[in-house]
Amino acid sequence: MALAAPGQLNVQELPSWGSRSVDCFEKLEQIGEGTYGQVYMAREISTGEIVALKKIRMDNEKEGFPITAIREIKILKKLNHDNIIKLKEIVTSSGNERDEQNNQEGNMFKGGIYMVFEYMDHDLTGLADRPGLRFTVPQIKCYMKQLLTGLHYCHANQVLHRDIKGSNLLIDNEGKLKLADFGLARFFANDHGGNLTNRVITLWYRPPELLLGATKYGPAVDLWSVGCIFAELLHGKPILPGKNEPEQLNKIFELCGSPDETNWPDASKTPWYNNFKPSRSMKRRVREMFRHFDRHALDLLDHLLALDPNQRWTAKQALDADYFWNDPLPCDPKSLPKYESSHEFQTKKKRQQQRQNEEQAKRQKIQHPQQHARLPPIQHVGQAPSHWHGPNHPMSNSQASMSSGPSHHHYGKPRGPPAGPNRYPSNGNQSGGYNPSRGSQVGGYSGGPYPPQGRGPPYAGSGMPVPGPGPRGAPGGYVGPPYSQSAQYGGSGAARGHNSMGSNRNQQYGWQQ
Numbered sequence: 001m002a003l004a005a006p007g008q009l010n011v012q013e014l015p016s017w018g019s020r021s022v023d024c025f026e027k028l029e030q031i032g033e034g035t036y037g038q039v040y041m042a043r044e045i046s047t048g049e050i051v052a053l054k055k056i057r058m059d060n061e062k063e064g065f066p067i068t069a070i071r072e073i074k075i076l077k078k079l080n081h082d083n084i085i086k087l088k089e090i091v092t093s094s095g096n097e098r099d100e101q102n103n104q105e106g107n108m109f110k111g112g113i114y115m116v117f118e119y120m121d122h123d124l125t126g127l128a129d130r131p132g133l134r135f136t137v138p139q140i141k142c143y144m145k146q147l148l149t150g151l152h153y154c155h156a157n158q159v160l161h162r163d164i165k166g167s168n169l170l171i172d173n174e175g176k177l178k179l180a181d182f183g184l185a186r187f188f189a190n191d192h193g194g195n196l197t198n199r200v201i202t203l204w205y206r207p208p209e210l211l212l213g214a215t216k217y218g219p220a221v222d223l224w225s226v227g228c229i230f231a232e233l234l235h236g237k238p239i240l241p242g243k244n245e246p247e248q249l250n251k252i253f254e255l256c257g258s259p260d261e262t263n264w265p266d267a268s269k270t271p272w273y274n275n276f277k278p279s280r281s282m283k284r285r286v287r288e289m290f291r292h293f294d295r296h297a298l299d300l301l302d303h304l305l306a307l308d309p310n311q312r313w314t315a316k317q318a319l320d321a322d323y324f325w326n327d328p329l330p331c332d333p334k335s336l337p338k339y340e341s342s343h344e345f346q347t348k349k350k351r352q353q354q355r356q357n358e359e360q361a362k363r364q365k366i367q368h369p370q371q372h373a374r375l376p377p378i379q380h381v382g383q384a385p386s387h388w389h390g391p392n393h394p395m396s397n398s399q400a401s402m403s404s405g406p407s408h409h410h411y412g413k414p415r416g417p418p419a420g421p422n423r424y425p426s427n428g429n430q431s432g433g434y435n436p437s438r439g440s441q442v443g444g445y446s447g448g449p450y451p452p453q454g455r456g457p458p459y460a461g462s463g464m465p466v467p468g469p470g471p472r473g474a475p476g477g478y479v480g481p482p483y484s485q486s487a488q489y490g491g492s493g494a495a496r497g498h499n500s501m502g503s504n505r506n507q508q509y510g511w512q513q
């Protein structure tokens with residue numbers, strides 16, 4: 001496929017489509033800011049249909065049309081499933097349209113390209129960030145079941161997603177969940193023969209084999225991320241919020257135990273094992289840490305968070321787990337409440353605004369103490385400050401602020417201030433200071449929130465941070481389940497083998513291989 005010269009648009013490069021102009025749509029508001037471009041809610045002028053427009057960022061491209069976008073389009077065109085976001089078409093612009101600040105776009109690139117998606121009201125991170133929202137158990141089961149069904153379909157079609165996280169799980173007001181953002185997705189061979197990059201998947205959701213340098217891997221990498229999201233939904237906050245790769249591995253070993261002959265016989269064959277093998281043996285604590293989960297949830301989690309990718313459950317095995325077939329059963333998506341639209345981008349923006357207001361109020365208090373006493377009280381709505389970012393997109397070396405990765409959202413729990421290891425420095429260096437080129441684990445990696453992509457030595461050979469002496473404990477002093485046990489949306493009482501989503505254990509998951 002011929003590439004356009006830098007700064008030029010060659011629509012021939014696109015896999016079909018692209019005949020209509022973006023002028024067919026009216027942009028309504030920005031709903032996302034990803035590593036690869038902005039996302040807008042828009043209305044198709046002729047039909048009134050609401051869609052999402054994802055602008056493909058071209059300004060960093062020296063090589064013509066970005067390969068990530070080509071991959072995303074190719075893969076999305078192949079996938080056709082109820083739990084996968086639908087790419088409707090590609091539209092182009094002349095480069096003369098204006099953005100919402102009325103700045104003329106297209107200076108860097110003559111013309112722009114947009115992917116047109118069906119519109120989804122929420123992403124899971126944005127939804128979970130709604131103050132006071134509590135997911136019920138049937139609701140969590142309903143989302144998990146849809147996530148696993150979509151993933152099972154991807155894997156059966158030889159596609160690895162490689163960036164499963166809350167902000168990439170879109171939910172509409174019919175309760176439907178769809179996998180989105182296939183920018184890092186890849187076709188894979190069943191024999192794991194090819195060499196793939198290990199710098200994929202947002203850090204908190206990245207499995208141990210990738211952190212230990214594996215370049216031959218398969219669908220199990222996505223199932224680890226699913227395990228992290230599942231635990232997060234039940235626990236109320238991210239379970240493995242590492243600041244950099246060595247700390248991430250350390251957190252994994254503290255929770256899942258150190259690799260040994262039983263739990264991961266091939267661990268020692270991973271490229272960076274010797275650099276990162278823990279200096280002391282650690283025992284698995286998943287069941288102890290999450291003892292407040294019910295036994296079926298614990299069983300599922302334990303199998304998803306298996307260190308050994310070969311022992312980790314597949315999506316199909318997870319869908320067959322007792323968890324989904326025992327009361328309370330997954331609810332019918334349509335029975336879920338409708339919420340005002342909530343995307344991570346907007347909730348972060350709101351938090352940032354709130355933090356600015358608080359800082360301004362503090363400054364005023366210092367400058368005019370008496371006057372402050374007469375000011376109306378500041379509204380605290382239990383939101384975390386916006387500087388409290390997680391790691392950014394795995395392949396990103398820039399755009400630290402609004403585009404950062406998982407926020408410290410608390411599923412169904414009022415949020416409090418961050419504490420301990422959850423707190424990120426507010427200086428924009430979200431990688432926790434990892435600097436591969438300086439051979440040091442700390443010390444201000446300045447390329448952005450993530451170490452650069454590459455096959456260089458793992459994390460500068462600094463070894464693992466020594467695990468802290470104190471008990472890790474349920475982070476943040478967990479006192480009770482952040483979700484409601486009531487089966488308020490689910491028709492409970494149904495027998496094992498059938499659930500309210502109208503399926504039974506032996507059925508195909510809505511598609512044929």
Ligand SMILES: Nc1ncnc2c1ncn2[C@@H]1O[C@H](COP(=O)(O)OP(=O)(O)OP(=O)(O)O)[C@@H](O)[C@H]1O
Nearest residue numbers: 032034035036039052117119120123167181343393
């Ligand atoms: N079809 C859609 N409907 C509604 N919102 C969407 C849609 N697609 C994306 N979004 C919103 O935009 C955000 C970013 O989209 P997406 O992840 O596809 O972009 P990206 O550039 O790949 O981002 P990232 O760098 O976070 O991976 C999503 O988290 C979601 O909130």
